Amino acid sequence: MPGAGKTYWGRRIAAHYGLPFIDLDEYISSNEGKSVAQLIQEVSEETFRDLENKYLIRLIGSTDNRVVIACGGGTPCFSGNMRTMKMAGIVVYLEADLEYLYSNVQRDGDIRPLLGKTTSVRYQMERLLQLRRPYYEQAHYILQAKDISLTTFDEILGNV
Numbered sequence: 001m002p003g004a005g006k007t008y009w010g011r012r013i014a015a016h017y018g019l020p021f022i023d024l025d026e027y028i029s030s031n032e033g034k035s036v037a038q039l040i041q042e043v044s045e046e047t048f049r050d051l052e053n054k055y056l057i058r059l060i061g062s063t064d065n066r067v068v069i070a071c072g073g074g075t076p077c078f079s080g081n082m083r084t085m086k087m088a089g090i091v092v093y094l095e096a097d098l099e100y101l102y103s104n105v106q107r108d109g110d111i112r113p114l115l116g117k118t119t120s121v122r123y124q125m126e127r128l129l130q131l132r133r134p135y136y137e138q139a140h141y142i143l144q145a146k147d148i149s150l151t152t153f154d155e156i157l158g159n160v
Ligand SMILES: Nc1ncnc2c1ncn2[C@@H]1O[C@H](COP(=O)(O)OP(=O)(O)OP(=O)(O)O)[C@@H](O)[C@H]1O
Pocket: 001, 002, 003, 004, 005, 006, 007, 008, 009, 025, 070, 071, 072, 073, 074, 104, 105, 107, 108
């Protein structure tokens, strides 16, 4: 989910274990020359999901060594992406309650077109979490975002 800390932890885990880090949103954005928020606003969510799927497949295909990838909040829920990610590596779901997600989303103040305007953000997030949970729960590992520390990943990375 947006605000769970995929980018935050992905970057830290990679640095801690000396692995490359790639953020799928940043990868899409640097290849398309505009932010993901701009892309969603300019095209449509459907077109963005096609792009997201294309870049996910391209990214996975271009990395043969160990790499930490932070996907986008919606990535696992479209275009068979969860299956693609699970076949390529170990998938970790950073589970968090609405309060945690909401406070992180508020904290960074990025534009998130799918969450609507300020007053409805909370409602949209609740709705998204309900719809998306069945996808997220297919991950290999489920971690409680609020309890994560760098050592949490020792066991997981030992298994890769
Ligand atoms: N454990 C944490 N400690 C401190 N700040 C955090 C933590 N987790 C997340 N944040 C902050 O919360 C905000 C949202 O986190 P982040 O960008 O990692 O979310 P995300 O899961 O990548 O969301 P998205 O799906 O939108 O990409 C950022 O400002 C990030 O620095």
